[in-house]
Amino acid sequence: MATYLYRIGKFAYRRKGAVLSVWLIILVLMGVGAATLSGPTKDSFSIPGTPAQQAQDLMAERFPDAPNPMDSLSARYVVQAPAGTTLADPANVKAMDDMLASIRGIDKVADSAKVDPATATPEQAAKALVNPVTGNDSMVAMFKEKAAAAGTSETRAVDDARALSPLSADGTVGYVEVPFSGDFADLDQALRDSINSAADVGRAEGLNVQVSGSAAQEAEMPGGVTELIGIAVAAVVLAITFGSLVAAGLPLLTAIIGIAIGSLGITVATGFMDLSSMTPTLAIMIGLAVAIDYSLFIMSRFRHELTLTDNRAEAAGRAVGTAGSAVVFAGLTVIIALVALRVVGIPFLSDMGAAAAFTVLIAVLIALTLLPAILGMFGRKAFAGKIPFLSKRAEESENDDSGKPKLALRFITAVVRRPLVPLIGGVVLLGALALPATGLSLALPSEATGDPATSARQAYDLIDEGFGDGRNGPLIAVVDAKDASVPAGEAFAEVVSTISSFGDVQNAQVVGVNEAGNTAQVLITPKSGPTDPATMDLVGSLRGAEAGLNDSIGVSYGITGQTALEGDVSDTLKDALVPYLAVVVGLAFILLLLVFRSILVPLTATLGFLLSVLATFGATVAIFQHGWLGIISNPQPLVSFMPIFLIGVVFGLAMDYQVFLVTRMREEYVHGASAKEAVTIGFNHGARVVSAAAVIMISVFGAFIAEPNSFIKSIGFALAAAVFFDAFIVRMVIIPSVMALLGDKAWWLPKWLDKILPNVDIEGEKLSKALRDEKEAELQSASA
Known part of the structure; x- marks a missing residue:
């Protein structure tokens, strides 16, 4: 090569x-x-084949006209009355009506929602944007009317109406769901500005209005600033190096x-x-x-x-x-x-x-x-x-x-002389840094984990305050009664009854039946919030109860909704971690085996990686999850796919420094130096440039901590920390110590394996020989 x-x-x-x-x-x-x-980006965290996604797919099949919540545009306007008043006060009703009129004027609002309820037919009014106060009154009346016709309890009717009501029980908080035509490709800054302008109408009249939803998500800050910071620091390091x-x-x-x-x-x-x-x-x-x-x-x-x-x-x-x-x-x-x-x-x-x-x-x-x-x-x-001065150095x-020994030479000489001290010290230090990782908690990015300064997070908190934890994370049971042994309506009622029997269920009710009459959507309002582990425990319990109903009356159902979808993603990530590590470490081990022609060098490189990644997890959990040092104002669980992504990237970067530093050691060993001399000479030659490279990487990654996106912020910190731990502790302290202890054994390779492994000549031995032969041939030709 x-x-x-x-x-x-x-x-x-x-x-x-x-x-x-x-x-x-x-x-x-x-x-x-x-x-x-180019096209638009799309933040969708679904995984094909998971239980929640299968239920979502069944719902899309049986309810083809229903919007796909993972792809549709919508906004939720959450309104809070001024202190000491309720939304039913005439001034607040007028303010909300004025805001709704402004919302209806937005071009991309779905046509069905633009109709004024005051002049609409009953069918049109059901889809129109309605003031939460009048909407609540109409909903309670409708549910009571249906209960009387069906001969069911009025108390149950009021409970069901309250579970769907857009107005809180104390009348201080309400919300309006606004559907938009199109999909994510139609989301632009003009639409965001129109959504915020409509909210400003309510704010101007004294209401606290916050907006969340896919159509209202804030645009990412334009890139460039963080990259420039990293490049600026890299420029300084390169100037010092060269x-x-x-x-x-x-x-x-x-x-x-x-x-x-x-x-x-x-x-x-x-x-x-x-x-x-x-x-x-x-x-x-x-x-x-x-x-x-x-x-x-x-x-x-x-x-x-x-x-x-x-x-x-x-x-x-x-x-x-x-x-x-x-x-x-x-x-x-x-x-x-x-x-x-x-x-x-x-x-x-x-x-x-x-x-x-x-x-x-x-x-x-x-x-x-x-x-x-x-x-x-x-x-x-x-x-x-x-x-001046830098160029001379x-x-x-x-x-x-050039004079007295350099710092790198003095350091590696001390390490090789007494390798056990730095080895034990490095392992203990990284082990101590890894301790906070035992409290690792994971979640997907959502309004619940967003920055409290954003309108979306404030809207989430208002819903939480006014309606209870479960309203922000409803579940949906998609009930399939196609093969039921009882009438579909009876099967739906049995499912609702079974679901309602669980202690963490606030309310469960049928909210839609398809045209064929064989599939229903059951809205489930948990008592716990979307980030509460109790909610995913409830999902597991509900799924577990499905088998009994299927055996008794032939009905089946699946649990979906944003909380269930995200929970399944997290579970899938956990299950995939070990296979992923096996594939990555296995392939990289083979690659390093080719590079170093040694069994122990790739093995120690991999073990060193495990130390650095554990220390990285510990530091990241301490800073971003527990809020140590006060660097993060909004400590939250780490993004659930960060660990597996971090492991992959850190492993690759760790092997970078292993390759760059240890290949120079092998080059000296191949050229005749003793094992310890090779460690000393190789480290002395490579330490300066590897240190510069590590500082550059730390600077580039660390600059991304300034990004507003929580995942980018945490992964930037984690990668910077990982490079620091791996380059300066693992590769420059632990690995040289281990290689000094192993001596010639570090380069041991079974003879049978040596014969079958291709020689990739990363040290350039074949190249050096070819160049020497070429030079000798030129000299002989010149002398002739």
Whole structure:
């Protein structure tokens, strides 16, 4: 591989014009595609095949005219009366009527909802937007009338009406559900502004009006600020590393081009697949960090090669052939970890991983081809713009004979001399940091976990305050009486009776029957809220009771609703964690086995990863869930798909530093150094650049803590923490200590395995031999 990459690097340096043109064409094509083919993002967390999704699919089949709650646009206006009044006060009734008139004037409000109830027919009035006060009075009267006709209890009728009432029992809080035509593709800022303007009408007349729902979700803040922060810090680190403004700018330039291509490619993909709004930001976060790091490693090696040869094309080829080999394998580990998310079987998570993997792939290709081409374009000015003092230190770092031992050499000498002390210290420290992870709690992003400053969260809290915990998280039982042994109406009543017998059920009632009369929707209002574990326990109990009804009267039902759907996603994620880890760790172990030709080095690398990821979970739980240090003003459970995504990404990044640092140790060992000498020399050569790379990654990831999205904020912190723990404690303390203890055994490989494993030559031994043979041939030819 090193020989092949050497040729690519040398070709790119010499044929810089052609290579630059190709990348420019790709960038332009991606830009055109993004401008013409892009579509909207969609935050849907459903999983095909889960019990809740199966019930949702049955409902869509039996009730084809009903809107799909996962894809339809709606808004909920939640209104609270001024202190000391109720919504029934004449001034408040007028304020709400004025607000409703403004809502009806919004273009995209469904036509059926625009009708004024005062002039509508009874059938039209049932679908029109109604003042919560008059709506409540009409609902109670209607339920009492139906109860009298059916001969049922008036008390039950009032309870059922209250469970559906848009007005709280004390009359201080009410809400209006507003359906909109179209789907998420029609959601734009103009619609959001119209929704908020209508709310302002009620606010201007003294009402507290908050808005939630899919149509009212706040637009994500435009990207760019957090990326700029990360790039700015990376620029400082690169300037310190190279002591040159030009050299510091080249990795940034290639990273920006790579991220532009990657993000534009993801934008094009939104026109053909459903991607969540978090996907582009997450892909940019990971892609930007690895892009700068990969270019940094090759640039650093290029500078080293210039101390050995005056031929800059040759130096570029050797840099790509050696450091580029490590870049390829490091990139592959990240890509494997991200693509393997497909094993989980969750579409939105698979797409998120694929998008991030795409940006990593672009980063690898950019580092191997575009960077040497740009080096060729700059020529001898690649390290121009030298910074006094910093440039001298950078030059001395390439010269082992430049004076007293460097800090890295003094540190690794101490570690190798007494490896048990740093080994035990590192393990204990990471173990202590991991302790808060025992209190890990997970949930999907929702209004319940949103920022208290947002209108959606305030609307959620008002509903909670006025109607009780369960109103924010209703469940739906889709009852199939097609094969029932009793009349459908009797089967529906039996299901309602069974469901109502559970202690955590506030109310259960039939809210819809299909045209065929064989399927009903039963609305279930729990006593507990959507984030309360008791609600998912209730879901499990309700599902468990279905078998008995099916055996006795042949009726079946499924439980769905947002709470049930999200709970099933969390359960699926938990079940998929072990298979995912097995696939990722197994494939990466094989890859590292090829790289290092050792059993123990990949094994210790994997164990070190487990330590760093556990410490990361502990720190993230402490900060974001428990609110330690006061960094987060709204501590909430972590997003339920964060652990599995974090494990995948951290594993890939951890192996990056393992590859970059330990391959240099193996290179020295292969070239004849003793095991301990190889650890010392390899660490001394690689520590400075690996430290710079780690600081850059920490800066890029840490900058995303400023993002408003809770998942992006927490994953940015977690990735920054993971890189810190893994790079500076695991790879620079624990791994060198272990390798010093193991000595020659670290590189042990069974002879039978050595014979069948392909030699990928990541250390460039074959390349060095080929170059020596070529030079000898040239000398012999010249002497002849």
